[in-house]
Every structure is written in structure tokens, then in C-alpha cells.
Amino acid sequence: MSRYWETDKQYSQPTVDELRRKAKASSSSAEKKKLKYEPIEPFSRQKICTSWWGQAWCANLERYADYESRLGRGKRYVKAGTVIDLKIKKGKVEARVQGTRKTPYKVEIRISPLSEKKCSAIIEKCSRRIENMEALIRGEFPDELRELFAGKDGLFPSPREISFNCSCPDWALMCKHVAAVMYGIGVRLDENPFYFFELRGIDADRFIKVALESKVEAMLSNADSITERVIDDADLTALFGVI
Numbered sequence: 001m002s003r004y005w006e007t008d009k010q011y012s013q014p015t016v017d018e019l020r021r022k023a024k025a026s027s028s029s030a031e032k033k034k035l036k037y038e039p040i041e042p043f044s045r046q047k048i049c050t051s052w053w054g055q056a057w058c059a060n061l062e063r064y065a066d067y068e069s070r071l072g073r074g075k076r077y078v079k080a081g082t083v084i085d086l087k088i089k090k091g092k093v094e095a096r097v098q099g100t101r102k103t104p105y106k107v108e109i110r111i112s113p114l115s116e117k118k119c120s121a122i123i124e125k126c127s128r129r130i131e132n133m134e135a136l137i138r139g140e141f142p143d144e145l146r147e148l149f150a151g152k153d154g155l156f157p158s159p160r161e162i163s164f165n166c167s168c169p170d171w172a173l174m175c176k177h178v179a180a181v182m183y184g185i186g187v188r189l190d191e192n193p194f195y196f197f198e199l200r201g202i203d204a205d206r207f208i209k210v211a212l213e214s215k216v217e218a219m220l221s222n223a224d225s226i227t228e229r230v231i232d233d234a235d236l237t238a239l240f241g242v243i
Contacts, residue, residue, distance in 0.1 A: 040083035054190035074179020113201030
């Protein structure tokens with residue numbers, strides 16, 4: 001008697017070489033159509049990102065228990081070079097991921113804007129030290145901010161702040177194509193950490209301007225304060241022998 005559910009049916013996963021071959025063909029096809037793709041190129045097969053902020057993004061992603069079952073496949077896909085296009089825009093990511101089919105799947109990820117409270121917290125911490133501001137102006141995230149981004153209640157988005165959609169037929173909460181794009185975001189942050197501000201709906205130039213103003217205000221408020229480091233006139237005379 002025939003059964004509705006074919007329990008012995010197995011679905012094979014494409015090999016890495018097969019995925020790369022199809023991804024290359026899709027990229028060549030896009031180039032002929034004058035489409036500008038921006039592929040994701042991980043640092044290596046062993047390490048997706050190199051900067052602490054890129055690695056922190058990936059580590060934070062791997063703490064999402066809801067997505068655990070698909071992250072392994074997503075990591076395999078991004079390392080295979082299947083994310084043939086990934087563009088970060090204000091509050092969202094648009095990408096194309098090569099799968100088993102000839103046509104790449106379209107993926108869209110939306111991330112909620114950073115709350116005013118959290119934005120104020122990072123501005124306050126950034127403006128504590130001039131070194132932090134110098135690093136931000138150079139396009140880097142100071143190591144001092146590591147815990148602020150990756151720690152508990154940090155500034156990386158939580159699962160409830162992320163929504164996504166993929167054109168593939170997979171019914172899972174997060175398919176492997178979306179997971180590959182999530183890792184791809186880490187690569188983009190590796191290339192330019194200010195994409196983080198773009199993702200969370202923050203104007204990076206205004207952010208730095210406000211942080212600098214906060215630093216200047218703090219310095220001016222302490223300008224008239226007397227500290228132990230100030231040498232009084234008597235000590236100055238004794239030190240240099242001047243009258």
C-alpha cells in the first residue's frame with residue numbers, strides 16, 4: 001500500500017564545488033546583464049572575519065538558540081562563496097544566495113532601529129576618551145567598546161529585532177540561505193564597521209558629531225576645576241628658581 005509520507009527518501013546536499021560552480025555562473029550572468037553584484041568573500045575557509053567586531057557579530061549570532069539548527073549550514077554556504085551579492089542599507093540587508101537551483105535566491109533581512117536609550121549609552125561611552133573618538137574617525141571600533149556591543153544587553157540586535165525573508169521553498173524559521181547572509185553581514189562589518197550604524201538606522205556622521213560635542217562639553221565643564229596635577233606658584237619658584 002502506498003504511503004503519503006516517504007520516510008526513507010533522502011535529500012542530498014550539494015557539494016562545495018557544485019555550489020561554487022553555480023555561483024560563478026550566476027555572477028557571470030549578472031555581469032552580462034550589467035547588474036552590479038557585491039559578493040561576500042570570507043577571510044578564509046577557517047575564519048570568516050578577522051576584526052573583533054566582525055567576529056563578535058558572528059559569535060552573537062551563534063548565541064541565538066532559535067537559529068542553532070541552521071547556522072552550521074549557513075556557515076558552510078558563506079564559506080563556499082554562495083552569497084554572490086549583499087548590500088547593506090538603512091535598517092535592512094538585500095542579498096542573493098546561490099543554492100541548488102540555477103537562479104539565486106533573494107534574501108531580505110530587516111533589523112530594528114537602535115533605541116534612543118542604547119544610542120545615548122554608546123555616545124556617552126565613546127566620548128569618555130579622546131582615543132575612542134580618534135578610532136571612530138579612522139573607521140574603527142575601539143577595543144574598549146567590545147563589551148558594549150557584544151556583552152549582555154549589548155547593542156547587537158536580538159532575535160526579536162530581526163525579521164527575514166527568502167525566496168527559497170524552505171519552511172524553516174531560518175533557512176541556510178538567510179543564515180549565510182547573517183554571517184555575510186559579519187564580513188561586511190569587517191570591511192567597514194560603520195555599516196553597523198547603517199543597519200541600526202543611525203547617521204554615522206551625526207553620531208560622531210554628537211559624541212565629539214559631548215566630549216568637548218565634558219572638557220569645558222572641568223576647565224576651572226583644580227586638581228593635584230596643577231603646580232602652585234610657590235612650587236613653581238622652588239622648581240625652576242624663578243621669581
